[in-house]
Amino acid sequence: MPTTEMTEIAERNRDVVRRLYDSVMSGDLAGIAPLRSADYRVTQAPGHPVPGTRIGDDASAAGGLVFSALGIEGLTVQEIVADGPYRVIGLVELYGKDADGQPWTMPVAECFKVENGVITDIRPYYWDMVEVQRIAGTPRRLKPLENRSA
Structure with a gap:
């Protein structure tokens, strides 16, 4: 059962x-x-147009690249869930226009770690990474399966 202090945090x-x-x-x-x-x-996940882990100012700059690459125009917050001393989940709906000007929307769950009142870690999870790549104009190149029947 959560304590009053944990609930306040x-x-x-x-x-x-x-x-x-x-x-x-x-x-x-x-x-x-x-x-x-x-x-x-x-x-960001390996299949994301701006993949990898970035720290500090590099993470901030990468955030701008993500908005640009995906044509993000905004977001709608669906829910913010927090429990325990560190973890918060933001459930949002991103929206924007792709390179062809076509509108898109996508749910994203962002996992935050908050320590001493500041965010120390963010990990976004996009609903459909193949669609993220299409929106960004970076389609995933699939290798053909080898013929295993011999």
Whole structure:
């Protein structure tokens, strides 16, 4: 059973993520900086157009690349779930236009680690990575399966 202190910490962590999303949606990039540690990490999946783990300023720059690569125009927060001393999950719907100007939307679950009131780690999980690659204009190149019947 959660203690009152744990519940208060979880609510403060949820508020940090809520303020991050509010800053992103309003275009207040300066408002994002105090919500993240100087050495925060962002890890994108290997199939993402901007893959890998980046730290601090490199993570911030990569965030701009992601918005540009996917033509992201905004997001709608569906839910922010926090429990325990560190973990927060943001469930959002991203939307934008692809390179051909066609609108798209996609659910994304973002896992945050919040320590001492600042975000230290972000790991986004996109609903459909093949669609992310299509939106970004970087289709996955599949290797043909070898003929195993001999």
